[in-house]
Amino acid sequence: MTIRLRLTMWYSGILAATLIVFGCAIYFFVNMNTYGDIKNALRKQAENLKFYGSDMYNEFNLNTVGGFYEPDLFLQIINYREGVIVQDRNMKQFGLKFPYPEASSNLKDGYKKVKVTLEGDQYMFLIYQRPLYLNTDGSLVGLAQVGAFVGSEERFLGGLRSILFFSSLAALLIAFTFGLFLARKALLPIERVIRSTEKIQSGSDLSVRIPMEGPKDEIGRLVFNLNIMLSRLETAYNSLDESYRAQRRFVSDASHELRTPLTTIRGNMELLEKMWSKSLDPKAADGIVLALDSQGWELSHEAMQDITAEARRMSTLVNDLLSLARADAGYTMEKDALPVQPLVEEVARRAQLLPRAGEWRVGDLSALEGAYVVGNHDYLQQLLFIFIENAFKYTVEGYIELSAKRTEDQIGVVIRDTGIGMNPKEVPHIFDRFYRADESRGKTLGTGLGLSIAKWIIDEHRGSIEVTTREGEGSVFVVWLPMHFPEAAGSTIMEVTDRAED
Secondary structure, eight states: OOHHHHHHHHHHHHHHHHHHHHHHHHHHHHHHHHHHHHHHHHHHHHHHOEEOOOSTTSOOSGGGEEOOOOTTSEEEEEETTTTEEEEOHHHHHHTOOOOOOOOOTTOOOEEEEEEEEETTEEEEEEEEEEEEEOTTTOOEEEEEEEEEEOHHHHHHHHHHHHHHHHHHHHHHHHHHHHHHHHHHHHTHHHHHHHHHHHHHHHHOOTTOOOOOOSOOSHHHHHHHHHHHHHHHHHHHHHHHHHHHHHHHHHHHHHHHHHHHHHHHHHHHHHHHHHHHHHHBOTTSSSSOOBOOOHHHHHHHHHHHHHHHHHHHHHHHHHHHHHHHHHHHTTOOOOOEEEEHHHHHHHHHHHHTTSOOSSEEEEOOOGGGTTOEEEEOHHHHHHHHHHHHHHHHHHOSSSEEEEEEEEOSSEEEEEEEEOSOOOOGGGGGGTTSTTOOSSTTSSSSOOOSOHHHHHHHHHHHTTOEEEEEEETTTEEEEEEEEEOBOOHHHHHHHHHHHHHHHO
C-alpha cells in the first residue's frame, strides 16, 4: 500500500469516526426534542392516575380510576386479578389494544415503543406503563398503560437517519476522492525525488538534480537538502574518480620511468657479457684473463658509466616516490623555529658545486637577516635544491640567480633563470606528477616528480609559490614562507616600552 493511499485511508477513517459521532449527537438531540414533550405528557398522565379500590373484589374499571384528562392519549388498564382489560373511549373507538407483559414482581415504570396492527396496517405507539398496587397490602393488581401515536415522529426520525447516513457516506466518498487528489499533489515532490534517484541508480549520473517547485515546506526543505547532498556526493565521486585516474597515471608513469633505466642497464649488461665471454684468454691458467683491445675496453667503460648513471637515476626516482608516498600517507614533518639566512646561504654555497651550463649568481640576501620560519631544515633545503636544479637543467646559457625579498609577515626566496621558459598555459600543470613541460620527455633528464615534491613541502610549511615565465626568456619562481616571530622579541619590545614610560 502506497503512502498516498495510507494517508487517505487514515484521513478517511478519522473523518468517518467524526461523522458518526457528529451524526449520533444530532440524532440523539433531535430524538430528545421530538419525544420530550410526548414523554412528559405520558408520564404526567400515568402518575395522575389513582386507584380507589382497597381489595381484590372491588370493581376495577374506569370509575375507580381518576385523573385522566388528555383527549389525544390512549389509556389501557389490565386487571391481573380478574383478567379484565379496561380501555378508554379512544382505544374503543379505533379498536386498539396494546400488548402488555404478564404479571410479575419485576414490573417497573418505563417507556416502551410498540407496534399495533389495525386493519392490516401497523401503527407505532409510545406507551408509558405503570404497575398498580393495593393500598392495603401493596400487592400488584394491575398495569396502567398510557400511549400516544408517534407515527409522524418516527417517519421524521427515519428520514433524519437516512439523511445523516447518506450525507455522511457522500461526504466520506467526496473526502476520500479529494484526499487522494490532495495526497498525490502533496507527495508529487517525493515522486520527483524517486524518479531522480532512479535515474542516478540506473545511469550513475550524479549531476541530476531534483526540480524545486512549490512552497519551501517540509518536502521543499527535503528536496533542497537532497540536492545539496547530491552535489556533495558528485564532488566526492568526481574527486575519487580523478584520484583514481591520477593513481593510474602515476602507476603507469612510474612503471615507464623505472622500465627505461632497467632496460638500459639490462642492455649494457648483456653487451658486457657478450664482450667478456668472447674475450676470455683460453691460454690463461686461471681462465679469467681478458684479452680486449682498446676499442673493447672503451665500450666496456661507456657501458659501465651508463649503468652507474641509470642506477643513480633509479635511486633518485625511488627516493622521490618514497617522498610522495609519505605525502599521500599524511606524513607530518617535524618542524622547529629556524633562521632562514644561514639555511639559504648553505644552499647557495652547495649549489655552485652542481653541474650546470649557465652562470650561477647569488644576489641580495639581506632581506633574510633576522627572519625565522617554522619548518624542517632538511626538507626546506630539498625544496630550494629542486628549483635550483630545475633551473640548471633548463638553462643552457645565461645565468641562474638566487635572491630574497620580504613583506611584513612573509619571506620570499627567488630563483630566477634565463633558460628556455614555458608556455604560461603549462604553469597550472607543472606540479602534477610526472608532468614534463618539454613534450619530448627525453630532451632533458629528470623524473618529473621534483616539482610535485616541492609543492608538498610548500603546503606542509603553509607557504605558497609564485611563478612567472615566458617561452625563450626564462622563468622566475618565488617561494613564500610565513615568518615566525619569537616571543622573546615581543618581550624585549615591552621592556623598552616600560623603560620609556618610566
